Amino acid sequence: MQSNAALEYDYSVAKLFTYTTILFGFLGMLIGTLIASQLAFPELNYLLGEYGTFSRLRPLHTNIVIYGFTLSGVWATFYYSAQRVLKVSMAESKFLMFIGKFHFWLYFVGALIAVITLLMGITQAKEYAQFEWPIDIVIVLIWVLWGVAMFGLIGIRREKALYISMWYYIACFLGIAMLYLFNNMSVPTYFVAGGLGNVLHSVSMYSGTNDALVQWWFGHNAVAFGFTVPIVAMIYYFLPKESGQAVYSYKLSLLSFWGLMFVYLWAGSHHLLWSTVPDWMQTMGSVFSVVLILPSWGSAINMLLTMKGEWNQLTENPLIKFMVLASTFYMLSTLEGPIQAIKSVNAIAHFTDWIPGHVHDGVLGWVVFMIMAALFHMAPRMFKREIYSKKLLEAQFWLQTTAVVLYFTSMWIAGITQGMMWRAVDEYGNLMYSFIDTVTVLHPYYAIRALSGVMYLTGFLMFAYNMIKTMTSSRELSEEPQFRSPMA
Amino acid sequence: MFHWLEKNPFFFAVGVFLVIAFAGIIEILPNFAEASRPVAGLRPFTVLELAGKNVYMKDQCIACHSQLIRPFKAETDRYGQYSLSGEYAYDRPFLWGSKRTGPDLHRVGNYRTTDWHENHMWEPSSVVPGSIMPAYKHQFTNIADLETAYAEAVTVKNVFKTPYGDDIQAGKAAWEAYKPKVLAEAQKIAANMKNKDVKDAVAAGKVPEVVALIAYLNSLGTSRYEAKK
Numbered sequence: 001m002q003s004n005a006a007l008e009y010d011y012s013v014a015k016l017f018t019y020t021t022i023l024f025g026f027l028g029m030l031i032g033t034l035i036a037s038q039l040a041f042p043e044l045n046y047l048l049g050e051y052g053t054f055s056r057l058r059p060l061h062t063n064i065v066i067y068g069f070t071l072s073g074v075w076a077t078f079y080y081s082a083q084r085v086l087k088v089s090m091a092e093s094k095f096l097m098f099i100g101k102f103h104f105w106l107y108f109v110g111a112l113i114a115v116i117t118l119l120m121g122i123t124q125a126k127e128y129a130q131f132e133w134p135i136d137i138v139i140v141l142i143w144v145l146w147g148v149a150m151f152g153l154i155g156i157r158r159e160k161a162l163y164i165s166m167w168y169y170i171a172c173f174l175g176i177a178m179l180y181l182f183n184n185m186s187v188p189t190y191f192v193a194g195g196l197g198n199v200l201h202s203v204s205m206y207s208g209t210n211d212a213l214v215q216w217w218f219g220h221n222a223v224a225f226g227f228t229v230p231i232v233a234m235i236y237y238f239l240p241k242e243s244g245q246a247v248y249s250y251k252l253s254l255l256s257f258w259g260l261m262f263v264y265l266w267a268g269s270h271h272l273l274w275s276t277v278p279d280w281m282q283t284m285g286s287v288f289s290v291v292l293i294l295p296s297w298g299s300a301i302n303m304l305l306t307m308k309g310e311w312n313q314l315t316e317n318p319l320i321k322f323m324v325l326a327s328t329f330y331m332l333s334t335l336e337g338p339i340q341a342i343k344s345v346n347a348i349a350h351f352t353d354w355i356p357g358h359v360h361d362g363v364l365g366w367v368v369f370m371i372m373a374a375l376f377h378m379a380p381r382m383f384k385r386e387i388y389s390k391k392l393l394e395a396q397f398w399l400q401t402t403a404v405v406l407y408f409t410s411m412w413i414a415g416i417t418q419g420m421m422w423r424a425v426d427e428y429g430n431l432m433y434s435f436i437d438t439v440t441v442l443h444p445y446y447a448i449r450a451l452s453g454v455m456y457l458t459g460f461l462m463f464a465y466n467m468i469k470t471m472t473s474s475r476e477l478s479e480e481p482q483f484r485s486p487m488a
Numbered sequence: 489m490f491h492w493l494e495k496n497p498f499f500f501a502v503g504v505f506l507v508i509a510f511a512g513i514i515e516i517l518p519n520f521a522e523a524s525r526p527v528a529g530l531r532p533f534t535v536l537e538l539a540g541k542n543v544y545m546k547d548q549c550i551a552c553h554s555q556l557i558r559p560f561k562a563e564t565d566r567y568g569q570y571s572l573s574g575e576y577a578y579d580r581p582f583l584w585g586s587k588r589t590g591p592d593l594h595r596v597g598n599y600r601t602t603d604w605h606e607n608h609m610w611e612p613s614s615v616v617p618g619s620i621m622p623a624y625k626h627q628f629t630n631i632a633d634l635e636t637a638y639a640e641a642v643t644v645k646n647v648f649k650t651p652y653g654d655d656i657q658a659g660k661a662a663w664e665a666y667k668p669k670v671l672a673e674a675q676k677i678a679a680n681m682k683n684k685d686v687k688d689a690v691a692a693g694k695v696p697e698v699v700a701l702i703a704y705l706n707s708l709g710t711s712r713y714e715a716k717k
Contacts, residue, residue: 038620038622039589039620042619042620042621042622045622045623046622049626050547050624050626050630053547053622053624054551054552054622055547055548055549055550055551055552055622056547056548058548058551059548059551121545121546121547121548122546123545123546123548124545124581125544125545125548125550125581125583126581127550127586151497154497160495161491161494161495162494162495162497162500167494167500167504170497170500170501170504171504171508174501174504174505174508175508178505178508178509178512182512187643187647189636189639189640189642189643190639192639192642192643192646192647192658193638193639193640193642193643193658193659194642194658194659194660195659195660196635196636196638196639196642196658196659196660196663197633197635197636197637197638197639197640198633198635198636198639201542201636201639201640203580203581203640203643203644204580204581206580206581207524207576207577207578207579207580207582207648208524208573208575208576208577208578208579208582209519209524209573209576209582210519210520210524211576211579211580211581211582212576212582212584213515213516213519214516215581215582217512217515217516254490258490258507261504261507261508262507262508262510262511264508264511265508265510265511265512265515266511266515268515269515271586274558274559274560275556275558275571275584276556276571276572276573276576277519277573278519281515281519284515288511347558347560350558351554351585351586351587351588352587352588353587355586355587356587418588422562422563422566423560423562424562425561425562429561430565431562431565431566435566435590435591436616436617436618436619439589439590439618439619439620440618
């Protein structure tokens, strides 16, 4: 093939991951809405016997959203955009095509097994690292397959220099690999004990405070390398593509990328402020969390300035709206996090609902918005059809934006109320409230959150419907759109 | 340099890895020798308590309860003495939790009884009106996995030198020989319970999950070691 001829990219793997993004997104948000409702209306705990309690479903919710929805989205966009920025088609290499498909199917089967074991209560009880050792091994295999696909594509690329998005995908791959391996080190008990008990059971290699350190070094940075880094990769590719604008500043990209790489991992210990972890480590976590504002805002500002002089697109193109709002929520979330990591604020915020509030303005506002916008951008190019409905997109945007605002405002109020009530003392220095007082007072906020969940889920269903209609019955396109995605 | 890195993916990846690994090396490694030293007099969990810890993990009590009392007056007034690193030396995994939808449990063994826990697990709002915690009635019928708990004790003893007695050894025969001790411990808990089915099961040599869980909860606090006065 001549280097200047138009390449036919192969989207078969990207399409497969697009389907699971929609499927797991729906499941994760459905369970999320259910468990949010359970806190407001506890009778809902008894829908599915022992498998339906809040405690059993909560890890299912987080894992499906993180490893089901987000990773599917990451891989859908990776298998789409990597070909384009590297100027190479998956179809050129039978080997890479096989690896890509194997990657998907092993992932899909692994995800189903993971869901079943979590429902059964087979768990290491480490947050976001619940899976027992056999599933961990499958996960490592899946990760290696992605690595082979990525570096394989890089190996046969025509474009010499790696585009910014590729930096972030590489970082996502390396970061998660390192963190996941170290945090999941465990010893299966069955073999050491001479064939006794459950073969799936294992004990952590680390104990007590050490275990906590490794866990939150992982937990915090899994957010970094799962929810920040690959989503930044997406916005660096899709916003310039959709808007037809060049990235505002190369220097700012450099600064924010290498800054983020260096600073992010120091911040993990901010999850352990006021715990039994040594003070110097807590202070490091606190200080670096504040420093982290710089590289985070660097990327976000770089993206917003990419729209310089083109702000009219915001009113004309709902996909630009999604991406710009995603950047804005990223800025909000990366300012809120450092504030919570200040020791005196953390003393109130830790253990309260302000923390899920923070997580969700990040995930709902930044991660989900960006992934949905990316899939909408990809759909007309992958399926050669225009987006089914612009009206539906607009309605979805406003419904979900309202839902996110309701979510985080209710959880801010709930969290700060909780934190203040726990520490409130009367004039004689006695505690003013029993614990249950601090639970019952939160009912209205939990009800508001449940409502926001229903709204957001409805918005996601509108997204899913719009995507499926786009794939199957929208007007066909004769040629690939250059910039703005066509929509009816 | 950056332009060069962007054209040489291998060195780019090496560069990224070094930069991200740096923080871990500085922050995490130095603490390892230091922090796992047990407080004076700490004993490891018994096999029954380990089985209870596994029920605690299985039903994910960690989703709503913490086990970490912070050094604030409001917390020490509410829950008891703040937590010390050495108290967790035998905890694999750590179960500090990250959210308090319910209260902290690190000292719960100091101020709650078997009877209270039994009522609480059966119907939380019967002892705490207004509670939003679900009832865990299935723990009264599900049988605890003692053999896995014993395998865990063997593992931490052999691999991590956790101080268990010589009677905890690998293999089926050792487990059969040890089992009566676990049942005796379970009978002591069941003696303080009301539920007829639970009592019958324990008498028949089967330990319902709730019995193991209560054994575990009763051990939380200072009952696993002599607190310094």
